[in-house]
Amino acid sequence: MGHAATTDEPIPIDFRSVFEDTFDYVWLTLRRLGVRERDLEDVTHDVFVVVHRHLDTYDRERPIRPWLFAFAIRAAADYRRLARHRVELRDDPSTLADPGPGPHEQAVTRERLDLVALALDALDFDRRAIFVLHHIDEVPVNQAALILGIPVNTAHSRLRLASTLPAERALLDRARRDLLSGEAPAALEEVETHARLFRHGLLSEERDALRVEALVAAQRYEPARAAGARFHAAYPGSMLGPAVEGALRTIP
Secondary structure, three states: OOOOOOOOOOOOOOHHHHHHHHHHHHHHHHHHOOOOHHHHHHHHHHHHHHHHHHHHHOOOOOOHHHHHHHHHHHHHHHHHHHOHHHHHHHHOHHHOOOOOOOHHHHHHHHHHHOHHHHHHHOOOHHHHHHHHHHHHOOOOHHHHHHHHOOOHHHHHHHHHHOOOHHHHHHHHHHHHHHHHOOOHHHHHHHHHHHHHHOOOOOOHHHHHHHHHHHHHHOOOHHHHHHHHHHHHHHOOOOOOHHHHHHHHOOOO
16 A cells, blocks of 8 residues: 655656746746847757756745746857857848848837847846846846856946946937837937937947937938948947948938
8 A cells, every 4th residue: 555645745846837837938038148039949948958957956945037047047158159149140131121122110120129139239248147137037136146156246246337228228218219209309319318328338339320210210311321321330230230221221
């Protein structure tokens, strides 16, 4: 006759439930850590292969997302070390707007859908990791430092270096909304405000691309052409280049 399990025996964690409940979180975290969109599914599955092997080490008294983040950041770091995406980022047509009809509209749509990723792309990997973990996942700094394996002082230092990002993002988001609403002068004012406050900010590249679009929309064509030339000189091969070129091609 079999013995009933004692109440103090731990119930095994169901991996399938963990996978189904947290797949989207891991996928989005990897995207925010710089994994290119076309590689996300493969890298996400790689993370869960490792999670499966270590599931018995998870302390169910603690939230699972920070625990998963530790696996995700290692996978993202390994992905970056392969370096294959660094060339593809500039050369892969799938990361740019389609060269066919309507390139400006397609580029703008892609930029709007990818604003968070675009903002995070302005940060180096170390700052990006602590920013995502603390500001987006809302993990306390002390715990974030433990997850990342860095001293707490280092975590605070990296956060300070990335601290302008939310303010920059909010200002440029407002400029983009005004531009899409037909308020080009207001968008230009917000772009120039960003330039004054964050001359060498983390989102300078996006700001300078937005300036070209806003100048074209305001029918200030010669300044738009000049701003476009400065953009291409400052950011050769930029992923925002197609949006800039699309705006310039609409000049009569």
